[in-house]
Amino acid sequence: MFWKKHKKRKFLKKQIEKFHRVLWSLEIKEEATKEIREGLRVQYDRIAETIDAEETRIKLEKEKEKIDMDLVEKLVASMEKRKVDLKTFDDGMKGCDIEIDGMDYTDPETKEPMHKDGVKGKQDAAHETMVFIKKLLKKV
Secondary structure, three states: OHHHHHHHHHHHHHHHHHHHHHHHHHHHHHHHHHHHHHHHHHHHHHHHHHHHHHHHHHHHHHHOOOOOHHHHHHHHHHHHHHHHHHHHHHHHHHHHHHHHHOEEEEOOOOOOEEEEOOHHHHHHHHHHHHHHHHHHHHHO
8 A cells, every 4th residue: 555655646746846847848849939029029129110211211302393293103013012011910919928928719610619728728727737736746
C-alpha cells in the first residue's frame, strides 16, 4: 500500500513539473507573438504616416494654380497600394491579438457559437489543472 501511494505521489509531482513546462512554453509563445505584433505595428504606423503625407501632398498640389496631374495620379496610385499593405498589416495585428487573447466566433457552416482559446486561455487552463493536481497530491 505504501508503494502505491509513493508511486502516485511521484506521478503527480511529475505532472506538476509537466504543467510548469507547459506554462513556460506558453509564456515564450506569448512574448514572441507580442514582439511580432509590435513589429507589424511599427510598419503599420510607418505606412499610415506615408499615406497621410501623400494625402497632404495631393491636397497641396490641387490648391496650386497649375496642377501637375501626373504627380497627383502617381500619388493616388501609390496611396492605393499602400492602403492594401495597411490592411495586410492590420489583419496581421488582429491575428496576433487572437493568438494571445483568443476569440469567440460563429461557425459559418453550423451557425453555432464557437471559441478559440488564445495563449492566455491555455495558460489559465494549465494553471487550474496544476492547482487541481496539487490538491490531489495533498490528499495522497
